[in-house]
Amino acid sequence: DTAVSQTPKYLVTQMGNDKSIKCEQNLGHDTMYWYKQDSKKFLKIMFSYNNKELIINETVPNRFSPKSPDKAHLNLHINSLELGDSAVYFCASSPEVAKETQYFGPGTRLLVL
């Protein structure tokens, strides 16, 4: 069984569209994260949720909205997609907070045309 899964794996879309990326973890962890990896492979935290509550919201455009329907899921919705949103988005989870090991999903490769 995959510990942290993301769908879709690849996403190609036009500028201005709205898209969602889904993340699920079956590890029983309390905390989930979204990271963005840019074309230079730099990884940056976007959001962090603990027990369905937002605990980090970095400087991310408000076109990005995370939603956590339950502890095992953290979805990322992106409105009005822009060219600069093209990146790889990783979901991760950890037992509590970031001092614990984070387990990463395989990533979603988003290409905005």
Next chain:
Amino acid sequence: AQSVTQLGSHVSVSEGALVLLRCNYSSSVPPYLFWYVQYPNQGLQLLLKYTSAATLVKGINGFEAEFKKSETSFHLTKPSAHMSDAAEYFCAVSDQAGTALIFGKGTTLSVSS
């Protein structure tokens, strides 16, 4: 604020040679430090982590890292490189609130036969 600096964006070694990937950190509190590996088109996998229990930390696949407070370093080493070690390596520190990981810019390790 916490930060990490990885010296050398690209390291090339021959198979069987010593691997040394450098990481220096900045932290105003005792840090939690991590090394992650990313194979092509995959998510990140934990190699090892330092949580103040021991300064020499052993990880998976024969890697280890030594925490040196006086040098604010957490360099990753492996005595003998294998072709399968070719990947992107990230050093990370837990942020001050312990709510997210702050990643370095990564080091690409190439291994030649």
